Amino acid sequence: MTSTATRPAASGPADRPSPERQPRVISFSHRVSKWDLKFSPYLYISPFFIVFAIVGLFPIAYTAVISFQNWDLVRNSGEFVGFDQYIWILQNPQFWTALRNTFSIFLLSTVPQLILAVFIAAMLDRNIRSKTFWRMGVLLPYVMAPVAVALIFSNMFGDNHGLVNNILTDIGLQPIPWHKDPFWSHVAIATMVNFRWTGYNALILLAAMQAIPRDYYEAATVDGAGAFRQFTAITVPSLRPTLIFVIITSTIGGLQIFDEPRMYDNTGEGGAAQQWLTITLFLYNIGWREWNFGRAAALAWILFLIILVIGLISLAVTRRLVRDEGGRGVTAPRRKGFRR
Amino acid sequence: MNSRAFRRSAVAVAAFSASAIVLAGCAGGGGGQPSADPDEPITLTIATFNDFGYTDELLQEYMDEHPNVTIVHNRAAESGDARANYFQKLGKEGLADIEAVEIDWFAEAMQYSDLLAEAPDSVKGRWLDWKEAAATDGDGRLVGFGTDIGPQGICYRADLFEAAGLPSDREGVADLFNGDWENFLDVADQYKEATGKPMIDSANSVLQGIVNQIEYTYTEPDGTVIATDNPEIQAAYELVTERAVPNSAYAGQWSDDWFASMANGEFATMLCPGWMLGVISGNAPDVTGWDIANVFPNGGGNWGGSYLTVPKNGANVDAALALADWLTAPEQQVKAFTNAGTFPSQLKAYEDPTLTDATNEYFNDAPTGEILSERAEAVTVAPYKDASYFKYHDALQNAVTRVFDGVEDEQTSWDTWVAEVQAF
Numbered sequence: 001m002t003s004t005a006t007r008p009a010a011s012g013p014a015d016r017p018s019p020e021r022q023p024r025v026i027s028f029s030h031r032v033s034k035w036d037l038k039f040s041p042y043l044y045i046s047p048f049f050i051v052f053a054i055v056g057l058f059p060i061a062y063t064a065v066i067s068f069q070n071w072d073l074v075r076n077s078g079e080f081v082g083f084d085q086y087i088w089i090l091q092n093p094q095f096w097t098a099l100r101n102t103f104s105i106f107l108l109s110t111v112p113q114l115i116l117a118v119f120i121a122a123m124l125d126r127n128i129r130s131k132t133f134w135r136m137g138v139l140l141p142y143v144m145a146p147v148a149v150a151l152i153f154s155n156m157f158g159d160n161h162g163l164v165n166n167i168l169t170d171i172g173l174q175p176i177p178w179h180k181d182p183f184w185s186h187v188a189i190a191t192m193v194n195f196r197w198t199g200y201n202a203l204i205l206l207a208a209m210q211a212i213p214r215d216y217y218e219a220a221t222v223d224g225a226g227a228f229r230q231f232t233a234i235t236v237p238s239l240r241p242t243l244i245f246v247i248i249t250s251t252i253g254g255l256q257i258f259d260e261p262r263m264y265d266n267t268g269e270g271g272a273a274q275q276w277l278t279i280t281l282f283l284y285n286i287g288w289r290e291w292n293f294g295r296a297a298a299l300a301w302i303l304f305l306i307i308l309v310i311g312l313i314s315l316a317v318t319r320r321l322v323r324d325e326g327g328r329g330v331t332a333p334r335r336k337g338f339r340r
Numbered sequence: 341m342n343s344r345a346f347r348r349s350a351v352a353v354a355a356f357s358a359s360a361i362v363l364a365g366c367a368g369g370g371g372g373q374p375s376a377d378p379d380e381p382i383t384l385t386i387a388t389f390n391d392f393g394y395t396d397e398l399l400q401e402y403m404d405e406h407p408n409v410t411i412v413h414n415r416a417a418e419s420g421d422a423r424a425n426y427f428q429k430l431g432k433e434g435l436a437d438i439e440a441v442e443i444d445w446f447a448e449a450m451q452y453s454d455l456l457a458e459a460p461d462s463v464k465g466r467w468l469d470w471k472e473a474a475a476t477d478g479d480g481r482l483v484g485f486g487t488d489i490g491p492q493g494i495c496y497r498a499d500l501f502e503a504a505g506l507p508s509d510r511e512g513v514a515d516l517f518n519g520d521w522e523n524f525l526d527v528a529d530q531y532k533e534a535t536g537k538p539m540i541d542s543a544n545s546v547l548q549g550i551v552n553q554i555e556y557t558y559t560e561p562d563g564t565v566i567a568t569d570n571p572e573i574q575a576a577y578e579l580v581t582e583r584a585v586p587n588s589a590y591a592g593q594w595s596d597d598w599f600a601s602m603a604n605g606e607f608a609t610m611l612c613p614g615w616m617l618g619v620i621s622g623n624a625p626d627v628t629g630w631d632i633a634n635v636f637p638n639g640g641g642n643w644g645g646s647y648l649t650v651p652k653n654g655a656n657v658d659a660a661l662a663l664a665d666w667l668t669a670p671e672q673q674v675k676a677f678t679n680a681g682t683f684p685s686q687l688k689a690y691e692d693p694t695l696t697d698a699t700n701e702y703f704n705d706a707p708t709g710e711i712l713s714e715r716a717e718a719v720t721v722a723p724y725k726d727a728s729y730f731k732y733h734d735a736l737q738n739a740v741t742r743v744f745d746g747v748e749d750e751q752t753s754w755d756t757w758v759a760e761v762q763a764f
Binding site: 073074075076088091092093094154155158159160161177179180265266267269272273275288290291 | 424427428431432451455591594595597600606731734738741742745746747756759760763
């Protein structure tokens with residue numbers, strides 16, 4: 001706040017007149033250097049946008065074209081069918097099951113994951129011994145190959161000979177139907193996702209936490225605030241921008257979840273009754289099992305729109321929630337700033 | 341002069357380059373003019389998956405006979421990878437000169453039979469009738485060279501059968517299972533009564549066994565969909581859900597638990613095509629009880645097998661056809677059988693003593709060559725499978741799995757399948 005108020009006065013008008021005051025000798029090299037000043041920033045960032053246009057924008061547009069056709073992959077041709085493919089997708093009960101599963105797995109993974117990540121980051125932010133070791137430790141699951149993770153977990157979540165069920169039956173409990181009941185299959189898949197991404201998010205949040213000025217905590221301690229109060233009144237509100245970033249990226253990732261459900265059983269089709277069929281898995285089945293790329297493209301666009309909507313909702317919700325909760329905590333230093 | 345120099349350097353590059361596929365692919369786009377000179381040095385690429393038994397020694401034999409030919413063999417890990425690659429490149433560029441196609445997706449490839457080169461007339465009649473018929477398109481063009489087939493016997497655990505008070509010698513078991521599927525399931529009931537355990541490995545393998553004996557399953561050659569109205573399919577579904585499900589250890593095959601059970605004796609029988617023998621011995625190496633009986637419920641049944649195809653726009657179509665011809669000749673297929681257990685689909689191979697005298701040490705020295713030959717001859721029906729076959733069959737297998745898992749009852753699950761099929 002304070003910085004935006006002061007910036008125009010300090011930088012803008014003071015800098016601008018200086019080039020005009022220079023003598024008007026328009027040599028070629030001078031002109032080149034002027035162009036250099038004007039255009040080179042765009043030139044420097046252009047590789048990203050050129051590459052993006054080729055590998056990002058073009059496929060997206062081409063997908064839209066294919067989604068209105070009955071596409072034959074081998075002959076590379078199709079006939080125009082209008083919105084038929086979209087209608088087929090929306091009328092297919094498997095799509096709605098997949099949508100339900102995607103949201104269920106998304107909630108089961110994102111929510112505990114973020115809570116846990118914030119907690120772990122807060123712990124790592126404290127004065128603990130061998131900091132680097134612990135910090136690298138939480139990132140370890142992230143560097144493991146997803147397929148290796150899925151192999152380990154499929155061993156744990158086997159219906160008959162899985163580790164978890166063996167323990168449960170040993171202590172006299174009923175085994176859990178991991179591959180039959182939708183809810184339990186979602187829990188198992190969400191566990192894999194959490195295992196992989198919690199540490200990654202914790203590190204991002206940790207970086208944000210370390211940027212919080214220590215004065216706040218000292219002042220709070222002097223004022224008599226406990227560790228928990230400091231956490232809710234200082235840490236969480238200061239994390240707001242980072243939290244928004246983390247929530248948006250995990251929303252997008254969560255809605256595109258594919259590796260884990262695909263590796264969850266040997267067929268990779270999402271279960272006999274579509275217990276853990278997610279949207280991306282459904283898309284893959286339509287595209288690469290049935291070679292029906294018209295329908296797959298339509299589904300890809302539907303997924304794109306869903307992610308867009310959910311992303312906007314979660315942005316709005318996060319901004320609101322984090323501001324409301326933390327308002328009181330941050331107001332004190334801010335007010336101080338204004339008075340100055 | 342110029343062209344000779346160019347040719348020589350081209351050969352050097354081709355011989356040197358391990359990525360000869362790329363070369364073949366590029367040349368293929370250029371029009372694929374077959375060379376007039378039969379001695380011109382060429383590189384042929386062949387793409388297979390799993391293990392076809394085409395060892396380096398076998399391919400070297402061909403290269404010794406044809407000094408101008410260099411063969412580059414690319415093996416995909418599994419047929420699914422090969423399938424994705426095949427359809428993404430068919431009709432475009434980048435396929436090998438010879439591409440192996442598994443029976444599971446062969447019908448899909450047959451939709452594009454016009455993009456495949458036709459086999460020479462001289463090879464016609466080499467294979468079992470139904471094997472060759474499946475590779476012949478509507479215009480009578482034979483576009484696939486049959487490699488192996490999967491004639492099925494019954495693999496059983498002799499030790500577990502003995503414990504259940506059932507006959508355990510090969511002949512006795514063959515007599516026991518001699519009959520229809522009802523009889524097979526009666527034995528399963530007996531076994532369960534005696535031991536309290538399921539006899540069959542998976543309910544869906546029984547479904548597969550029954551469906552592979554039905555000529556018209558889900559569609560008819562004129563394109564009519566009969567899936568949900570076909571009384572034979574409904575009868576198969578009812579038999580499996582009512583009688584095979586309670587007698588099976590698993591709903592389907594290939595899960596981790598299923599693999600583990602081959603060793604720990606959770607079930608006692610498996611429907612066994614030739615290539616399954618290797619799966620069993622590989623996953624239960626320490627079990628001594630496995631054996632194979634020369635019998636199959638309701639006659640014979642085939643499960644699996646592959647073809648070699650030659651994409652029409654390849655660079656060396658004629659040379660590739662000659663190689664495919666040689667590889668799928670009875671003599672070479674018997675060698676492949678010795679190498680990898682892929683059971684020949686060629687009639688003449690069944691007279692070869694190397695095949696007929698083959699035994700399998702793991703399966704209690706069973707005369708597998710003789711048993712599988714007889715099982716191959718017992719196959720009378722080749723189900724009509726069009727490109728949509730596996731979509732329907734997959735959905736029906738899911739229906740059986742739902743009943744097995746107790747997610748839906750028999751009727752509800754059938755209704756779900758009907759609804760699914762109507763959405764296709």
